[in-house]
Amino acid sequence: MNTPMILDALAAVQRAILANEAQIESLDRAIGDGDHFINVRRGCEVLVVMAPELNGVPPGLALHKIGMKLLGTIGGASGPLISSFFMAMGKTLEGIDEPDRRQFAAAxxxxxxxxxxxxxxxxxxxxxxxxxxxxxRLLLKLADEDTLLPALCAQLTQEAHHNMLATKDMIASKGRASFLGERALGHIDPGCKTCEVAIAAVCETVLRQVTPSEAA
Structure with missing residues (x-):
């Protein structure tokens, strides 16, 4: 997962998020703050714009720069969380130009x-x-087992989808939804839907770009 592939994956995430706008917004109106999609879309747009300046930058540094940019871009509660995600990944991959699957899973x-x-x-x-x-957790396990890339991506996509749907039956204890109590039952968490969409988009991008030998 080098920097060009990371940038391609982020562009794919933006397209997927926009394609799922109606559902994500609907979920957020039901149990969220109503600004989740707006903030995520803003963050995606900024990353696509800054992509040219990240070309040629090592993955760890690119991810750190992405995290720093998002910290000042994404509003609401999700901004600091998402920026922390990218900066922690960047720190883990510091000095690694071509992370392998185990290294990326650890990041x-x-x-x-x-x-x-x-x-x-x-x-x-x-x-x-x-x-x-x-x-x-599943990515760490599959990477350690040297699972073939098509099977790895299929399992990750399925895991994300299954756990996203499972939030329907949960009572929230964090965020705005926590104030709704049992009224939040029956609703998928919007953040989980966004993550599910993003994970599927990244997996599709990786599979499109790898060679047959790399897929093994």
Missing amino acids: FASGVEAIKTRGKADVGEKTMLDVLIPVS
């Missing part, structure tokens, strides 16, 4: 841990972590 895990620490949340609280933590 992703560190990013998720940064969100968990900063947001003081965990699995089962109806937040984006209900998708990110299970996906991170």
Whole structure:
């Protein structure tokens, strides 16, 4: 996962987020603050604009720069969380020009841990972590087992989708949804939907770009 692939994946995430605008906004109106999609869209737009200045930059530094840019771009509660994710990934990949799967999995895990620490949340609280933590754990396992890339991406996409749907049956204990109590039941967490969309987009991008030998 070099810098060009990271930038292509982020562009794909932007397209996927825009394609799912109606559903994400609807979910946020139901149990969120109503500004989740606006903030995420703003962040995606900024990353696409800054992509040219990241060409030729090592992955770790590129991810750190992305995190710093998002810190001053994305509003609401999600801004500091998402920026922490990218900066933690960047720190983990510092000095590595071509991260392999295990290295990228470790970086992703560190990013998720940064969100968990900063947001003081965990699995089962109806937040984006209900998708990110299970996906991170699975990615570490599959990378360690040298799972073939098509199977790895398929399992990650399925894991994200399954855990996103599972938030329907959760009562939120963090964020605005926590004030709704049982009224939040039956609604998917909007942050989880956004993460599910993003993970699927990244997986599709990776699969399109790898050679047959790299997929093995």
